[in-house]
Amino acid sequence: MFKNIFLLTLILFSQQVSAVLDIEITGGVIGEHPIAIVPFSWEVKSRAGQMEVSEVVTADLSRTGRFELVPASKFLERPHHGDEINFENWRAVGVESLVVGRVLAGENGQLQVQFQLFDVYKRSSVRDGGPSEPEYKIKQLIGYSLPTSYEDLRRTAHYMSDLIYETLTGDKGVFTTRIAYITADTRAKEKTYELQIADMDGYNAFTVLKSQQPIMSPSWSADARQLAYVTFENKKSQIYVQQVDTGTRKLVSSQKGVNSAPAWSPDGRRLALTLSRDGSLEIYTLDLLSKKLTRLTRNTAIDTEPAWSPDGKTIVFVSDRSGKPQVYRMSAQGGRAERITFQGKYNARPSFSPDGKKITMVHGNSEGFHIAILDVESGVLDVLTDGSLDESPSFAPNGSMILYATAAKRRGILSAVSTDGKVKQRLVLQQGDVREPAWAPYRK
């Protein structure tokens, strides 16, 4: 499974983007769990290609808001292996969890990363092997030796973050997942729109589609292997489905009028989408194999932005049938729709949490458009952000954060907010306008 993760970093038919997204934590709380990540030793003959693995792990864990990253200036020693650790030195500075490691030469001129995670306070017991066991073996929670390459070193660091996060919190990490988003450079006469895929921290960005015409609404399949999106490259809106690994794509909808808002069914067999071929905008499902279209809404209002519940039984969507855009819910087979948002004049772009219990959406009030979260059962709506033009929210695959686009200094940037609203962070692309982020599900 681990090898699979690394295979996908070579996205053929795509172009590495030189601009880098920088992460800036813009607000939030310091986590309660004190952890120290000791800078790894680089035990390879050549320093070429050296990278501070520990810095990537530190950034990953700090942005979850669940840890207090103890700064290296407080360290009393710098061990790289368990047998070099004096745990007294770590208890003295209040560290609870400790990560040490090193980068070694691997096979065929490649690399190997070794790391260990310790519970500084864990005590020996008879079951642990008794007093003859070295102290570090008793305190070690996990230890891995990971074969990797120079190109994949950063991704290996994210994988380490996942292992550490899962061990300490019991929740699955999202550090090896990806995001897709649209960039627009509209300053030049020849405008350029790009669909890019990057690691969740904004690094390793690749352009997978480039066009002189707008690109919209990227939507990941549930296995994270395909992206559906809207383009205007043929002077009309059309929906394509693209294979993420190969870059090959297929035109799946080019009806008269609007072809928009694609959303994958959880089983990957159908797309929900919006078409205007029968007059006004209506929601349909398209069976990707049989090409059969099923119309789900019948209404002169705008019906759009369908999103599936994780169990595939329900579709939520936006309609202005009551006068202003609000979120409605119906069976994935169609039929009667029930309004589920009542707070505010404008609720749109709904998207389910991975457990199906929450829906994130754009909530408009007198101060602007913010990201909100609706508890499906209670109907309670929490507004999480205070930007004026926040849009396109999507959940992290573990449900811990919401990625969205916001306007800052006259351009679009990507931001993330923890589901409880406590930690906010910014991903700043060096140039151009970034919009419509979509957080990929776990790759299956």
Next chain:
Amino acid sequence: MFKKFLIVICLYSFVLAGCSTTGDSKSDGAATVDDLSGTGTDSSASTSGLPGADAFKGDPLDNPSSPLAVRTIYFEYDSSEIKADDQESILAHGRYLAEHPGTSVSLDGHTDERGSREYNIGLGERRAQSVRRMLLFQGASDQQVEVISYGEEKPVADGHDESSYSQNRRVEIVYKR
């Protein structure tokens, strides 16, 4: 800003041919000079008109003083209602299309950046459809009128304020020739 532009067009055409002239008249300023002189063509005196004083002789689509010169229709926030001021132009486009069945137009619907992008695709479509309905009412055929909604994806003004927003909420009538 747009209103100013209209006034400029109107002034310009007033100087040339009078603001109400719509274009295809054969008799014009130059011809009436002869009648007034009453001397016929055998006179040794010769008269000449002001260069450029002719009323527009080409395709009325190219006539800057025709209501057909208005190619952008603007809308209020979250509205697809056509303003009274724009109706004359849209009706003229409809008549022109009815008289020129070989001509076709694309109606490109746009919105400002506020709100969600896909809902704005719906709003742009609705705006373009209200223009389309008026064109068809004047006798344009379905095949002559194509509708494309770009939502908020193609703004003409980049600002995040009402003056930009009001320029971006529009339907562009694009003739395909």
